[in-house]
Amino acid sequence: MNAFALPLALMLGCVLLELAALKWWRGQPLPWRDVILNLNSGHVLMWLCRGVEVAGFTWLYAHASLHWVDGWHPIAGWAFAFVAWDLGFYWLHRMHHKLGFLWAIHVVHHEGEHFNLSLGVRNAWLSSLTSLPFFVPLALLGVTPEMFVAVSGLHYSVQFYNHCGLVGRSGVLDRFMVTPANHRVHHGCNPEYIDRNFGGTLLLWDKLFGTYQRALPDVPIRYGVHRPTHSDNPFWANVVPALQWMGLRTPLLQRDTRATPAGWIATGGVLLFGVVIDYVRTDGLWPGHWQTVWFALILLLTLALGGLSDGRTWGRWLWPLLALALPVLMIGICGAGDALSDTLAVALGLHGLACGLWHVLRAESPLSSSPHAESR
Known part of the structure; x- marks a missing residue:
């Protein structure tokens, strides 16, 4: 059995359990169309690109690595890989907000208007391909492909949790880690929250580079983007922003939610x-x-x-x-x-x-x- 199947099953179970809790404990409606779009955006084609990313990292490690980190004590090597990956993610995430063609790829993740665990699954099909350049230094310095896959899996698990809609504040963790409270701010389309809190696991990078923002008590967070793609089809959700960035004509999209319950x-x-x-x-x-x-x-x-x-x-x-x-x-x-x-x-x-x-x-x-x- 493929080792990734069980984590995926647990992920789906967590999504469904959280939705039930949000419905019965919080009285929130179940945004099923949005949830299913989130799930549909985050599987086979994106995973195929993830495989290409890992293959590219492996090739760089095999042909261009300086083999420094893989010669260190294992504890030091793993600690470096964990921190360096998080730093690389901060900058790739920040650049995916700052550069137009990268934002056209990443924006599908921000179009979700409901903050819950399914939003953590909603990712761009091509995001792994545009992420690889930011992890090239890790391969060159000697982070092994096995370390890269393991560390990235750990960070992505934390990021999945950070989309939990049930968790409010996390106490002392809010001060030095990216938590659901901190990541909610990142998904806000309010002027006060746009382009803030890019970190994946550690809050250090946002505080160090001046992009940290706490939720303001008098500014409720509004989720989504100002120009959403009016479709629940992951094809259009991924393609329309790219067409808009290239200045090409886009189809007139409208949902008819009455057609199918x-x-x-x-x-x-x-x-x-x-x-x-x-x-x-x-x-x-x-x-x-x-x-x-x-x-x-x-x-x-x-x-x-x-x-x-x-x-x-x-x-x-x-x-x-x-x-x-x-x-x-x-x-x-x-x-x-x-x-x-x-x-x-x-x-x-x-x-x-x-x-x-x-x-x-x-x-x-x-x-x-x-x-x-x-x-x-």
């Missing part, structure tokens, strides 16, 4: 993320060509679910077709064998079938075209 989006999105986790779990167990087909199908399902969430007609038909294609691929062509994979594939296929039938019946209902239906 949020419950269909929520269940479909969670099932799809489960399939993604299973794809990671079984990596290398399938023949190479089927692994590629599975990857492509998951990517297409991600885009189809985005179209379904936006209320697009093509999404209402493509989602059921692709969802039904998954169990056909998994069981009918590749052959049954893995109970978990087969169960997830069948569950997603049944969801697609039920969702498609619901839209057919709704279209045939006289109420669906009445003025009363439009106002529901």
